[in-house]
Amino acid sequence: MNSDFVPIGQASKILGVSIQTLRNWEKTGKLLPDFISVGRTRRYSRRRFLSIAGLTNSETKEDQKVTIAYARVSTNEQKEDLSQQIELLELFC
CATH class of the missing domain: 1.10.1660.10 (Multidrug-efflux Transporter Regulator; Chain: A; Domain 2)
Structure with a gap:
């Protein structure tokens, strides 16, 4: 075959x-x-x-898959934490 x-x-x-x-x-x-x-x-x-x-x-469709990462914090005071989350997610992805 x-x-x-x-x-x-x-x-x-x-x-x-x-x-x-x-x-x-x-x-x-x-x-x-x-x-x-x-x-x-x-x-x-x-x-x-x-x-x-x-x-x-x-x-193929499998080659065209997209990875989406999501980061969030609860308050404005945690903006630095958000930046760290984004950085880690970018490294991971």
């Missing part, structure tokens, strides 16, 4: 959608599997489904 073809579970992770969404796309014709085995295992062309998602082979 060529690595250019991936099963439905892997395709759903790369695209950032559920397996059911891929099945719904198949029903509507938006994304058809390149082949389905006798046991109904779907295989998708990596290049084709990434182009539908507007991605290249080198970037």
Whole structure:
């Protein structure tokens, strides 16, 4: 099996959608599997489904994740603490 073809579970992770969404796309014709085995295992062309998602082979939804950090203090007198929190969060992220 060529690595250019991936099963439905892997395709759903790369695209950032559920397996059911891929099945719904198949029903509507938006994304058809390149082949389905006798046991109904779907295989998708990596290049084709990434182009539908507007991605290249080198970037996936997982690569595009963003990290958000949150810092807060209760009073204005703790502004220095807030600066320290932000600094630590920036180092961590």
